[in-house]
Amino acid sequence: MELVTDKKILTKGNYAIANAAVMAGCECYFGYPITPQSEIGEFMSGKMQELKRAYVSAESELAAINMVIGACSTGKKAMTSSSSCAVALMQEGLSYAASDELPVVLVSVMRGGPGLGNIYPSQGDYFQATKGGGDGDYKLIVLAPSTVQECADLTYKAFYLAHKYKNPTVLLADGMLGQMMEPVVFKDYPYPKVDNSSWALDGANNRDGRIIRSYAPSAHNQCEFLQKLHQKYKLIEENETEWEEIGTDDADVILVSFGSTARNAKIAAKMCREKGLKVGVLRPITLFPFPSKRLSELSKQGKKFISVEVNMGQMINDVKLAVKDDVKLINKPVGIPPAPVEIVKQIEEYYASF
Amino acid sequence: MEKIFLIAGFGGQGVLLAGEVLANAFMLADKNVTWYPSYGAEMRGGTVNCSVTMSDEEIGSVQSYNSDYVIALNQASFDRFLPGVRKGGTIIVNTSLAVEAKPRDDVKYVFAPLTSLAEEKLGNVKMTNIIALGLLAKSSGLISLDELEKALETVIPPHRKNLLPLNKSALEMGYKYDLLPINC
Numbered sequence: 001m002e003l004v005t006d007k008k009i010l011t012k013g014n015y016a017i018a019n020a021a022v023m024a025g026c027e028c029y030f031g032y033p034i035t036p037q038s039e040i041g042e043f044m045s046g047k048m049q050e051l052k053r054a055y056v057s058a059e060s061e062l063a064a065i066n067m068v069i070g071a072c073s074t075g076k077k078a079m080t081s082s083s084s085c086a087v088a089l090m091q092e093g094l095s096y097a098a099s100d101e102l103p104v105v106l107v108s109v110m111r112g113g114p115g116l117g118n119i120y121p122s123q124g125d126y127f128q129a130t131k132g133g134g135d136g137d138y139k140l141i142v143l144a145p146s147t148v149q150e151c152a153d154l155t156y157k158a159f160y161l162a163h164k165y166k167n168p169t170v171l172l173a174d175g176m177l178g179q180m181m182e183p184v185v186f187k188d189y190p191y192p193k194v195d196n197s198s199w200a201l202d203g204a205n206n207r208d209g210r211i212i213r214s215y216a217p218s219a220h221n222q223c224e225f226l227q228k229l230h231q232k233y234k235l236i237e238e239n240e241t242e243w244e245e246i247g248t249d250d251a252d253v254i255l256v257s258f259g260s261t262a263r264n265a266k267i268a269a270k271m272c273r274e275k276g277l278k279v280g281v282l283r284p285i286t287l288f289p290f291p292s293k294r295l296s297e298l299s300k301q302g303k304k305f306i307s308v309e310v311n312m313g314q315m316i317n318d319v320k321l322a323v324k325d326d327v328k329l330i331n332k333p334v335g336i337p338p339a340p341v342e343i344v345k346q347i348e349e350y351y352a353s354f
Numbered sequence: 355m356e357k358i359f360l361i362a363g364f365g366g367q368g369v370l371l372a373g374e375v376l377a378n379a380f381m382l383a384d385k386n387v388t389w390y391p392s393y394g395a396e397m398r399g400g401t402v403n404c405s406v407t408m409s410d411e412e413i414g415s416v417q418s419y420n421s422d423y424v425i426a427l428n429q430a431s432f433d434r435f436l437p438g439v440r441k442g443g444t445i446i447v448n449t450s451l452a453v454e455a456k457p458r459d460d461v462k463y464v465f466a467p468l469t470s471l472a473e474e475k476l477g478n479v480k481m482t483n484i485i486a487l488g489l490l491a492k493s494s495g496l497i498s499l500d501e502l503e504k505a506l507e508t509v510i511p512p513h514r515k516n517l518l519p520l521n522k523s524a525l526e527m528g529y530k531y532d533l534l535p536i537n538c
Contacts, residue, residue, distance in 0.1 A: 010378050010389070010508075036393065119393070180416055181374065181389035183381045267414035336390075339417055 001043050008185045013151040013177040014039035016184045017107055020155035021079055022047050024189050026105070028054040028078035030067035032086065035119045036175035037109035040081040054078075061086045065093030065104075072102040073212050075200025077159055081107035083175075084125050085116055088133060094168050095134025099214040101199075101229075103162035103169070106140075107155070110174040112334040121175035122334045123259060126314035129172045130288045137226055139233045141169040141240070142287040144258045148182035154285070160191035165236055166199070172287065174310070176260045176336055237289040244283040247273065248298060251280030253347065255330075256295070256319050257308035258284050261337040265308045268343035275344075277351060287315070292322035299323035306330055306350065310337050355410055357496060358420065361486070362403035362435055363427025363448070368483035371509065372425070373404035375487060378505035379497050380408045390416035401430055408496070423494055425486045427468065428452055436461070446489050448482065464493050466531055472524065481524035488528020499529050 004011075004019055011019070018040045021029070029044040041057070048055035054071070058064035064080045071078035082090065087108045097104040110125045112118040129142045141161050143154040154171055162169035201210055216222035246266060248254055257265035262283040272279035282298070284291050299305070299322070306328045307316035313329045320327050330346045332338045359376060363369045370391050377389040391404040405421065407413050424445045426432035429452040432445070436458060439445050444462040447454070450469035466489060472481040484506075491497050506521050 008381070010374070010381050010387070175393075176390070176416060179391060179393050181377055182413075183387065263412075263414040266412065336416060339415055 001046065003047055004186055006186075008183050010181050010183050011148065012039055012179060012181050013145075013148045013173060014109065014179070015043055016148050016151040017081070017155050017171065017173070017178075018043035018047070019186060020152040021105075021107075021159070022051070023186055024156045024159040025077050026053070026079050026159065027076045028056075028068070028071040029080070030056045030058050030064040030071070030078070031080045031082065032058050032061050032064050034083045034086045036111055036121070036178045037081050037083050037107065037173075039178070040107060040109075061089040062093065065090040065097075065106075068104050068106075069093060069097050069100065069102055072097070072104050073100070073201045075196035075202055077103070077105070077163070079105040079107065079159075081109065083109045084111045084113045084122070084128075087125065087128060091128075091133035092135075094132065094140060095136055095138055096214045097168040098134070098138035098140065098229075099136065099225075100212050101166040102212070103159075103166055105158050105162050105169055105171070107158075107171045107173065109178040110172065118334070119175065120335050121177075121260065121337075122311060123174060123261060123309050123314070124311040124334065125172070126258075126287065126309070126311060129170045130290070130318075137230070139167070139236075139288055141165065141167055141236060141289075142172050143169070144172045144285060144287050145177060146259055146262050146283065146285075148177065148180065149184045150285075151177055152184050152186055156189055156191060160194070161236075161240060163194040163196065165232060167232065167236070172259065174260050240286060241289040241291050241293070242285040243291040243294060244281075244285060245294075246281045246283075247278075248280035248282060248303075250278055251303060252278045253304045253306060253350070254280045254282050254298060255306050255308050255343075255347075256282050256284070256315065256327075258287060258315065261308055261310050264337045264340050264343060267340040268308075268347065271340055271344045272347055275348075277347065279347060284315075290318050290322070292318065295319060295322035296324075299325060304328075304350075306347065308338070308343060310334065356413070357408050357422045357494075359406040359408070359423045359425075359490070360403060360421040360435055360438070361406070361425045361427075361483075362401070362431035363425075363483075365400045365402045367402075367427045368480060369402045369427065370404050372483035372487055373406050375484070375502060375505045375509050376490070376497070377406045378508050379501040380406070382504050382508075383497065383501050385410065386413050388413050388416050401434075403431065403435070423490060425490060426452060427482065427486065444493055446486055446493065448486070462493075464489055466528075471527065471531075475527060476520060476524055478520060481520065484521050484524035485528040485531075488525040489531055490528075491525075492529045492531070499525060
């Protein structure tokens with residue numbers, strides 16, 4: 001596979017992510033293969049070596065995430081990629097990276113779970129990404145692409161936000177986005193360089209030594225640290241919450257949906273409009289920070305909400321917290337998202353229930 | 355306008371590649387397009403399919419059940435995907451590996467012995483999928499031979515460029531194949 005820098009090509013979401021990571025200046029890739037994201041490692045194995053950057057085919061997911069922690073400690077742009085049951089193995093590392101305040105980038109291409117599950121698309125790791133499986137009060141920045149173009153664009157953004165906030169950042173895609181091909185244009189990396197000279201372990205030549213560690217020797221220190229960490233999360237919520245809205249102004253009902261599923265939600269909303277039902281769509285692009293404030297505003301206007309997901313209902317909890325009201329769930333447990341006609345049918349039933 | 359194409363056959367018949375060529379051709383024609391494979395624990399000789407959705411507008415679903423056009427390269431694919439062809443849709447059938455039959459009367463059938471044509475006329479059985487694309491271009495009128503040729507140039511990797519002329523002949527053969535009778 002060639003690195004594409006200047007033209008429109010048709011490619012898989014996985015290749016788009018890998019190509020964009022290289023263009024974002026990712027200097028180190030560590031990973032262990034798993035369907036449905038193995039193309040990322042495949043692309044990196046050739047390209048990173050060609051560009052004299054670091055590629056390590058790690059012996060396990062634990063090794064991969066800890067290698068990323070090591071590379072990020074030196075201020076380098078480093079990443080790993082994996083899927084559901086293997087991201088589960090990385091949770092300890094992510095918690096450490098959050099407490100070390102390291103710019104770890106993780107690409108998580110969701111498949112069916114729990115356990116080994118299956119290899120089909122799923123959004124069952126919404127909780128895993130936004131609530132975390134590691135210990136302690138930490139947050140990961142989570143970005144959810146909906147198209148192959150966004151797979152590329154949000155990969156750039158993931159590197160930028162991770163370094164800007166010194167916080168582990170997850171690009172949360174799914175098997176459908178990873179495996180499907182769509183046209184994509186790779187723009188130049190659009191974000192400024194982030195200065196890491198105040199913290200990176202880049203050699204104590206002519207300066208005092210530094211230490212990055214996940215350990216607070218006293219209760220007092222840990223309190224201070226957590227306050228500081230959560231001030232950062234608040235700042236991220238204020239500055240970086242991103243979402244897309246379609247036809248919400250005059251809508252009675254708003255479909256809240258992210259990632260690949262949002263594509264079908266949008267079509268369903270359009271079909272509803274053709275039937276005279278005022279349905280809009282709000283698609284969170286950042287899952288943390290979640291667009292709670294906007295949902296709350298819309299709720300105060302008397303609108304009703306339906307969460308559309310490919311899981312048993314996970315994001316719906318965040319929607320409920322934001323709108324302080326009952327929220328209907330339209331879901332499919334696993335697989336490609338429910339067809340627009342199925343979504344429309346359930347929306348019509350919902351309207352009929354009033 | 356949105357059209358869904360489904361290509362299905364044995365692993366090794368070039369099902370995914372044919373879909374990739376078709377999707378690239380639509381991209382070159384400035385359409386929105388998605389390509390989605392059946393992926394996972396597939397093997398050579400097993401069944402494989404991919405769907406290509408083309409639209410002037412934003413594309414949502416990548417479902418592969420209801421299609422406007424189906425290319426069935428073997429009997430199993432014909433049996434499995436004929437029920438999902440939309441009313442008035444078209445199914446292109448490789449009669450070298452499937453029986454010429456018309457179980458439904460609300461779809462159009464295009465029958466051609468694709469494998470035999472590839473083997474006997476072009477001397478390369480691997481051209482089966484590309485001949486099918488030629489037939490699709492002709493019977494659908496939705497993509498030109500020129501765009502498909504350009505797509506072939508994009509998709510065929512540098513170390514296989516020697517096969518480009520043969521692939522182009524295959525496209526043309528499919529395009530010129532006598533489509534009659536197309537019956538409803």
